[in-house]
Amino acid sequence: MDLGLDEQQEMLRNFARDFLEKECPEQLVREMEEDEKGYSPELWRKMAEQGWMGLIIPEEYGGAGMRITDLVVLLEEFGRFLVPGPFIPTVVLGAYPIMLAGTAQQREQLLPRIASGELIMTMALTEPSAKWDADGVELEARKEGNEYVLNGTKLFVQDAHVTDFMVVVARTGRGATPEEGISLFLVDSRSPGIKFELLRTIASDKQCEVTFENVRVPAGNLLGEEGKGWPIVHKTKLLAAVAACAYLVGLSQQDFDITLNYAKERVQFGRPIGSFQAIQHKLADAVIDVDGARFITYKAAWSLQENEPDAELMVSMAKAWCSEASRRVVAHGQQIHGGIGFTKDYKIQLYFRRQKWMELMWGDADYHRELVAEKLQI
């Protein structure tokens, strides 16, 4: 057993940290908040050159063939630098379900282009009901000849407006349970009848309302079997939750590091505020939250990667913990910074706002505690 990083992961982390420090400065993060696309094509291309989009894509499809724990190491750094753009949507919500369920042809057509950075993807799952579960999927896909016709609205779809393809979760039928009758489609984002509207969010990230009006999708773009798409979504959600945790770990660590430095430098009453126990104890509690978040996330990622029997339980435990622990960390960060933390110019607010976003994504603490209770048969 070893809770730390192996040599290769250590290298990946160090490289990513150096790279992002240079290529993703605070200035870029701020610009992308105002930018319509929300990402820098130049940075995207450079990240692709590092092979990051293909990190977990098998080598036969142009990827690096690395594993979930490796992705977590990278995403921790993404959280640290608040890397804007559709990386998680492309890799986790786009490539991963294709890896899980794509036909040989779909894999060959899409995975190498994702790995090379050519394609941007996302998954369109949630709707105005804002549910993560199958009973929230109402968007209708009706078969007509050799095509499906999609009608309905997706909401909170990450980065949809800049994608080439979306994995659209749609209802093709109804069965005894909400999970039955769900189908996945690889939809060309430029298809006629699709409209994108950006939402204004706390993190100034780019989530969209996506409306589908008689959008025609070739039957060959069905991902997995008709009516049996939910297990693919389910598995994707597990990885997405782990990705959110990893992002929160990096975000919390960085918020904490900034705050710690501030506490050492800021002088009041003739001494650094970090010499006051009121501040020290907040920071001690915060470091427990960060460490706890990191190791429960590693445990969840490893369990998922190794197909451990308790993997789903671990993922829910991790997201339940990280959602709340990261909130406590950034709240302490704001409080210790005092007035300056509340200003737009100072960097800590960038972390504070994004924490709330990732806290909500893929289920907040209450949602995952309920899943933990179910799994423990309470």
Next chain:
Amino acid sequence: MDFRLSPEDEAWRQEVRSWLRQNLPPDWEDRIPEEQGWEFARDFARKLAQKGWVVPHWPKEYGGLGLDLWKQLIYREEMAYHRAPLGYVAMGTDWAGPTIIVYGTEEQKREHLPRIARAEVMWCQGFSEPNAGSDLANLQTRAVRDGDEYVVNGQKIWTSGAHRADWMILLARTDPEAPKHKGISYFLLDMKSPGITIRPLIDMMGNHAFNQVFFENVRVPAKNLLGEENRGWYMATTTLNFERSSIGGVAASLALLEELVRFVQDAPPELAYLCRQPRVRNRLADMAVEVQVGRMLSYNVVSIQAQGRVPTYEASIAKLYNTELGLRLARTGISILGLYGQLKPRSKWVRLRGRFERQYLWMTGMVVGGGTSEIQRNLIAIRGLGLPRG
């Protein structure tokens, strides 16, 4: 990143577990009258000793099994999970013994280590004093050299098991002129020495575990000084090369949580209403998450040690988090049980053997003993994060 135990580690876990199942009835606390608990613990430790399992973490040359850190962790986890009564030997196996191994003379090692390893002696710890609690270095008990002996005068408090102990590890001031950390020496004291008076200090659980110990011209042979004179503080606070994960606390919490979950799943009719409250699910799930995080924080300490590094703030984190978790779990259990939560063991209407009433009182002590939560936060902030002293 690898969370799998090696096959040998798994086998070790199974071995410890199956031995415990055969040798420690799960309901021993109900069967053994409270006043006989001490004898039961002593006999249990001697049974362990027959397998070399009292000090499995010690090097083989001193009667241990030379277990690596992960196997030590597993041993502690299983012992605590099964509520094994190891308090009887702990001060010898985890404090006196390891310190003697590192600092003792050959003669001290020969005299003490085999007897600790065979669970033949009980040790107590004479560190705390009325004015030396969190500020331990402020201790005032004096030891004055007189020929081949030291003469000890002063008072200790919170001395667990002093009334049963054969030996004490004693910190006493040998140089009152030196700065307070630099004038303390570490002694091995025979508790049969004349001049020792022991007064019970009953805790709020009603147990006699603590004592006050008074020394009046107690003569300690100079050969019972451990290490160098005036170096006692550093010996007492040195990180000894044994597992420091606080895994026991979180393992005990896991066992308790599992009992609570089983109870709620199969609630007796009169408690069904309380146990079916929607908040109960949320609280138990919350506890399950927190216990898992606590386990990871403890495992992290060992993971660091196993890589040959010395944990700094990580051990403080594990102690702080896992004791406070134990207290939260106690509150959760009591709140789920409602009015039944206040009943003590052996009450007519008691549920869950009164474990949560005990846990609530016990953990209130545990967040103080061994370095209060506040002291742990100070250590994390100053030693771990490099914040300036106040």
